[in-house]
Amino acid sequence: MTDEELRDELLRRMRVDQAMRDPAKGFPGDRRLARLQRFDEGNTAWLYSVVATRGWPLVSQVGERAARAAWLLAQHATSIEAQRLFREVMAEAVERDEASPRDLAYLEDRVRVRSGRLQLYGTQFHDGVDGLEPMPIEEPELLDERRAAVGLEPFAAYEAFIRKTGDLGTADGR
Incomplete structure (x- = not known):
């Protein structure tokens, strides 16, 4: 995956994430919560695979908006173990001014x-x-x-x- 492809995919996933969490839609019912859970699980697995193969998406690679999108997916990670890994690799990126x-x-x-x-x-x-x-x-x-x-x-x-x-x-x- 090129940096540009990664950037585009991060931004796409962020747009969907934010649309699904739109406060104007009101508090989500059971059906919407289940859909959101599945969506977050998919994003968690996807971001985990990105981090495992490429490392944390850096500002210099994907730009500020897409780097922020990676953080957003990490915020919504369904696995605490994955979230801990995301925090660790993001902290390394922050030390290098890349997050x-x-x-x-x-x-x-x-x-x-x-x-x-x-x-x-x-x-x-x-x-x-x-x-x-x-x-x-x-x-x-x-x-x-x-x-x-x-x-x-x-x-x-x-x-x-x-x-x-x-x-x-x-x-x-x-």
């Missing part, structure tokens, strides 16, 4: 929350007693410092956005 540290922060938090650990960047929310609430955060007193280091806005602004819109999808590329 977004901001996107990696979201993936780091997603993997941590799915693993029963505290998140570092405060990107993951859930439905709580008083509406959307952040999942537990490690060392909250250092949160804004960690967020700034990866290019994220202060947590208070992010939390206000999440609470105002009620749309986790807009915030994490869902």
